Amino acid sequence: MWSTLVFLLVAQLSWTTAEESCAASGAPLNSAFVFVKPHANTPATREMVVDKLSKAGLTILSQSEINGVEIDEKSLIDQHYFSIASKATILSADKIPVPNEKFEAFFGESYSSVLKDNRAFNALEACKQFGCTPIELNDAWREAEKADKVVKLGGGFYCGLLSVNGKPELYVFNAFFMSMRSKFVGEENSIQGYEVQWDPSVLSWASFRSDVLGPTDPSKAKRGSIRRAVLDNYKNLGLSSKPNNSDNGVHASASPFEGLAEKANWLGVKPQDDPFGKALLGAGIAKKKLNQWFKDPQVKLTESTSGSLFDDLEDLDAAECLQRLIELSKLNH
Numbered sequence: 001m002w003s004t005l006v007f008l009l010v011a012q013l014s015w016t017t018a019e020e021s022c023a024a025s026g027a028p029l030n031s032a033f034v035f036v037k038p039h040a041n042t043p044a045t046r047e048m049v050v051d052k053l054s055k056a057g058l059t060i061l062s063q064s065e066i067n068g069v070e071i072d073e074k075s076l077i078d079q080h081y082f083s084i085a086s087k088a089t090i091l092s093a094d095k096i097p098v099p100n101e102k103f104e105a106f107f108g109e110s111y112s113s114v115l116k117d118n119r120a121f122n123a124l125e126a127c128k129q130f131g132c133t134p135i136e137l138n139d140a141w142r143e144a145e146k147a148d149k150v151v152k153l154g155g156g157f158y159c160g161l162l163s164v165n166g167k168p169e170l171y172v173f174n175a176f177f178m179s180m181r182s183k184f185v186g187e188e189n190s191i192q193g194y195e196v197q198w199d200p201s202v203l204s205w206a207s208f209r210s211d212v213l214g215p216t217d218p219s220k221a222k223r224g225s226i227r228r229a230v231l232d233n234y235k236n237l238g239l240s241s242k243p244n245n246s247d248n249g250v251h252a253s254a255s256p257f258e259g260l261a262e263k264a265n266w267l268g269v270k271p272q273d274d275p276f277g278k279a280l281l282g283a284g285i286a287k288k289k290l291n292q293w294f295k296d297p298q299v300k301l302t303e304s305t306s307g308s309l310f311d312d313l314e315d316l317d318a319a320e321c322l323q324r325l326i327e328l329s330k331l332n333h
Ligand SMILES: *[C@@H]1O[C@H](CO)[C@@H](O)[C@H](O)[C@H]1NC(C)=O
Pocket: 241, 242, 243, 244, 245, 246, 247
């Protein structure tokens, strides 16, 4: 009986030391990937970001600079924005999952007839069709938006009817991605990445995003948040233009699962080497499934509804996120 007890104690002790993922309470820790975007990647911004993350009680596990040449060659930004990029640079128009009803309700013709006439293209193909640059395509997209010729078909999934260089109008998907991408690639661009970790009982994921990071629109960000600080001090930080909705200084994962996906993409982290990844594998979710899920697919959220996986997990803390992923894997086996 004593030997069993001693064994249990030893097992318990070695488990606690080996399992860094577990706080004193036994709940898994939150971990995210944060990066300073290329337009804001100056020494002063980096210093401010490190200071604010540390003061908020986050541990910075690693830091890395990733250059735009590597981002381009490894398609890191395309993978990062996979659900947007898949419709802009990866899938051809006939493979893009266009919801017919929404398309026809907005444009007044069916997507199948458009496909038959070869009048729909992803953004990359559209540049070739029009014989234009990504910037020109982006300008035409902005014009189409003003003329109410762009429709939202899903999360990060848009279609516009537009023309460049006086050519006949074409249906184009997610054209705005081309100029987003151009901000991340090339020798002169880079991001500064931070792998961070913290205890959810001290700071919830929701509060990490709203109070430490700040919302997407930096003008709506609270004082003290990183995005607010980038907006208020952009000249002193060495930025060349005023931050806005897309150039908002920093990115951070929206959930522990997105954190794992982003660490896998940007840092090459393997699920089996990551505490949250290990917990998912340990719960019986296969590695192949994880790799599919890293692309933010549409999944069954209940028996009768489906939607974006990443949206469903947004702002959950590690323990709740793990539970929800186990539920989702049962629904989507
Ligand atoms: C944000 O500012 C940049 C730099 O001035 C500009 O290129 C971009 O179009 C702006 N984006 C939005 C959404 O206003």
